[in-house]
Amino acid sequence: MLKIKPPNYIFCPFCNKKLSNIKEEDSRKRKFCRFCQWTYYPHVAVGAAAIIVKGKKVLMVQRATEPYEDTWMFPAGFVEYGEHPFDALKREIKEETNLSIKKARLIEIFQSQDDIRSPGHFIFFYKATVSKGKLKTDKENKGIAWVDIKNPPKIGWKIHKHIMRLLQQKLI
Numbered sequence: 001m002l003k004i005k006p007p008n009y010i011f012c013p014f015c016n017k018k019l020s021n022i023k024e025e026d027s028r029k030r031k032f033c034r035f036c037q038w039t040y041y042p043h044v045a046v047g048a049a050a051i052i053v054k055g056k057k058v059l060m061v062q063r064a065t066e067p068y069e070d071t072w073m074f075p076a077g078f079v080e081y082g083e084h085p086f087d088a089l090k091r092e093i094k095e096e097t098n099l100s101i102k103k104a105r106l107i108e109i110f111q112s113q114d115d116i117r118s119p120g121h122f123i124f125f126y127k128a129t130v131s132k133g134k135l136k137t138d139k140e141n142k143g144i145a146w147v148d149i150k151n152p153p154k155i156g157w158k159i160h161k162h163i164m165r166l167l168q169q170k171l172i
């Protein structure tokens with residue numbers, strides 16, 4: 001379990017009254033609003049990422065913004081509210097690469113440890129095959145390329161570095 005602290009709400013986000021009540025559930029103390037009955041269940045975001053291999057190469061994008069501006073990563077994005085991670089994968093890959101996912105298999109779920117925008121978010125990593133097509137990325141990135149697995153460019157996110165090591169060792 002990661003040692004991360006959820007945002008500490010002081011006021012109820014729905015009725016604006018002070019959150020001064022605590023209720024105990026499953027031996028955890030949870031803030032709740034005695035006016036509108038809202039209970040605060042802290043949760044993390046979810047992301048989906050694709051490992052798309054072609055021979056000795058893998059598809060990566062180069063980040064255009066901080067954190068880790070200019071470094072490379074596997075195409076990925078956050079899951080929208082109510083969206084299934086696999087649907088987010090299809091949407092994000094279309095947006096970031098211009099390719100359509102044909103098949104995808106869930107490899108592993110990781111917890112991000114270095115994203116201050118969304119601490120501890122889950123990332124569903126899929127190994128995917130895609131349709132043929134011309135590579136084109138969106139404004140989130142400044143580059144897209146099939147990179148050499150043995151000799152990749154600089155990667156930023158820790159989890160993406162880890163995935164590249166697994167690919168290099170042929171473990172995924």
Ligand SMILES: [Zn+2]
Binds near residue numbers: 034035
């Ligand atoms: Zn309230």
